Amino acid sequence: MGELSEPGELISYELSVNGEVREVTDAWFGESLLYVLRERLGLWGSKNACEQGECGSCSVLLDGRLECACMVLAAGAIDSDIVTVEGLSPGGGELSDIQEAFVKEGAVQCGFCTPGLIVSVHDLFEHNPTPTDLEVREAISGNLCRCTGYGRILAAVRAVEIARRP
Amino acid sequence: MPVLVPTSLDGVFDALASLPGAEMIAGGTDFMVEVNYARRRPRAIVSLRGVRELKGWRREGGDVVLGAGLSYAELMRPELSVLLPGLSQAARTVGSPQIRNAGTLGGNLGTASPAGDTLPVLSALDAKVVIGRSGGRRELSVAQLIVGPKRSCLQEGEVIVEIRLPAGLGSQEFLKVGTRNAMVIAVANAALVVDWVGRSVRCALGSVGPVILRASAAEEFAATAIDWDERRLRGGERDLEQFSALVREAARPIDDHRSTARYRCHAAGVCARRALERVLAKRAGDRAEEVPWES
Numbered sequence: 326m327g328e329l330s331e332p333g334e335l336i337s338y339e340l341s342v343n344g345e346v347r348e349v350t351d352a353w354f355g356e357s358l359l360y361v362l363r364e365r366l367g368l369w370g371s372k373n374a375c376e377q378g379e380c381g382s383c384s385v386l387l388d389g390r391l392e393c394a395c396m397v398l399a400a401g402a403i404d405s406d407i408v409t410v411e412g413l414s415p416g417g418g419e420l421s422d423i424q425e426a427f428v429k430e431g432a433v434q435c436g437f438c439t440p441g442l443i444v445s446v447h448d449l450f451e452h453n454p455t456p457t458d459l460e461v462r463e464a465i466s467g468n469l470c471r472c473t474g475y476g477r478i479l480a481a482v483r484a485v486e487i488a489r490r491p
Numbered sequence: 492m493p494v495l496v497p498t499s500l501d502g503v504f505d506a507l508a509s510l511p512g513a514e515m516i517a518g519g520t521d522f523m524v525e526v527n528y529a530r531r532r533p534r535a536i537v538s539l540r541g542v543r544e545l546k547g548w549r550r551e552g553g554d555v556v557l558g559a560g561l562s563y564a565e566l567m568r569p570e571l572s573v574l575l576p577g578l579s580q581a582a583r584t585v586g587s588p589q590i591r592n593a594g595t596l597g598g599n600l601g602t603a604s605p606a607g608d609t610l611p612v613l614s615a616l617d618a619k620v621v622i623g624r625s626g627g628r629r630e631l632s633v634a635q636l637i638v639g640p641k642r643s644c645l646q647e648g649e650v651i652v653e654i655r656l657p658a659g660l661g662s663q664e665f666l667k668v669g670t671r672n673a674m675v676i677a678v679a680n681a682a683l684v685v686d687w688v689g690r691s692v693r694c695a696l697g698s699v700g701p702v703i704l705r706a707s708a709a710e711e712f713a714a715t716a717i718d719w720d721e722r723r724l725r726g727g728e729r730d731l732e733q734f735s736a737l738v739r740e741a742a743r744p745i746d747d748h749r750s751t752a753r754y755r756c757h758a759a760g761v762c763a764r765r766a767l768e769r770v771l772a773k774r775a776g777d778r779a780e781e782v783p784w785e786s
């Protein structure tokens with residue numbers, strides 16, 4: 326195997342994305358999950374900005390854990406359940422209550438960071454239905470937004486928390 | 492296949508043997524940055540994510556043995572934060588929730604950055620890092636494993652398997668200075684352990700030298716300055732300042748885009764001093780409620 330030094334080696338494998346088995350064919354083995362989702366599987370919800378785990382725009386759930394898809398080796402995720410922002414809405418073009426709240430509260434400006442934030446906020450509520458303001462800030466500390474100044478985002482998260490109270 | 496995803500440690504050794512020159516990936520939070528930016532072109536990759544021996548932790552006598560695959564999020568959980576409070580604090584300061592879910596203790600050691608946030612804690616606790624290879628094991632201290640900036644003495648075919656630490660040793664603190672509370676590489680960080688039974692003080696510094704440094708003179712001074720029965724400093728403020736000065740002297744930082752050497756020395760001194768103050772205040776039982784994100 327001494328001659329694998331060129332990044333030429335192409336492989337094929339299957340991933341479980343949003344409950345479906347998806348085939349990846351003839352892909353370079355070092356591709357990130359973000360690249361594969363966007364460029365090979367046509368799932369453009371996860372955004373590509375920094376490719377170094379800093380901005381959170383590509384946040385996905387990997388076996389229920391919030392991670393940056395750009396930091397995941399796609400070919401290493403063959404045994405994982407991957408959920409992207411596309412997998413979080415009820416389907417049929419409808420919005421989840423979190424997405425709805427982002428729209429209503431003006432938390433979406435240019436919109437680039439929004440999908441990542443939706444996944445992070447979804448993950449927050451999975452683990453903590455009644456987050457304090459500090460807990461919300463910590464939960465979204467890995468998602469950068471250059472437009473809103475975060476005020477409207479925090480308001481949207483609070484609106485979801487209030488609406489979900491029993 | 493140039494990518495293998497073994498589920499056992501023996502599977503990792505076999506995979507490494509079958510793919511000469513293969514590199515290992517755990518959480519990917521250092522590895523993939525380099526691959527994405529074409530600074531690293533692996534010939535083949537062995538993923539450690541599914542390896543059962545690297546997951547979880549156990550108690551063994553007075554020790555805690557942590558799997559190298561434990562994530563920061565796992566190190567922050569309540570049980571480990573009681574047994575290893577300093578390590579848990581350090582884990583809390585790493586990156587963001589996304590990074591803490593993916594990044595692992597073994598990866599922090601593997602990268603061997605002078606800024607690795609768990610490393611001062613491991614150093615101050617005199618951690619034993621267990622390295623495995625096909626048919627053998629060896630145990631190294633952090634100082635033996637990490638030989639230079641981003642350089643470890645791991646040989647081809649060797650895997651960091653687990654890390655052995657004393658459970659609930661004395662009082663522990665970890666502090667870090669950076670430009671923001673989240674997502675920041677340390678300008679300086681420090682871990683302090685005060686062992687009330689052994690009457691010793693250990694202080695390790697990160698980001699202020701090519702490798703993690705132990706501030707030995709400061710440690711020895713503090714051990715003589717503490718009144719171990721009263722659990723306070725005999726010389727009060729003067730002793731704190733002397734301790735801080737000895738820590739600054741132990742630092743050997745450089746200027747870079749993140750900070751100046753001068754500020755790094757200052758920050759290391761402040762971190763260590765504040766850590767000692769906190770440890771002593773905690774013992775006196777009058778420690779004020781902390782702001783949760785302050786470190």
Ligand SMILES: Cc1cc2nc3c(=O)[nH]c(=O)nc-3n(C[C@H](O)[C@H](O)[C@H](O)COP(=O)(O)OP(=O)(O)OC[C@H]3O[C@@H](n4cnc5c(N)ncnc54)[C@H](O)[C@@H]3O)c2cc1C
Nearest residue numbers: 378517518519520521522585586595597598599601608651
């Ligand atoms: C946005 C961002 C923020 C960050 N913030 C911080 C921070 O605040 N503090 C900090 O210390 N670090 C930080 N990091 C760096 C990184 O998250 C840590 O160093 C982390 O511990 C790496 O672990 P990993 O499992 O992701 O390692 P990987 O990236 O998978 O691997 C890192 C290296 O270790 C080797 N390796 C991994 N596991 C083993 C093993 N078991 N045996 C032998 N070698 C192994 C790999 O071959 C590779 O060379 C940050 C990274 C990002 C992207």
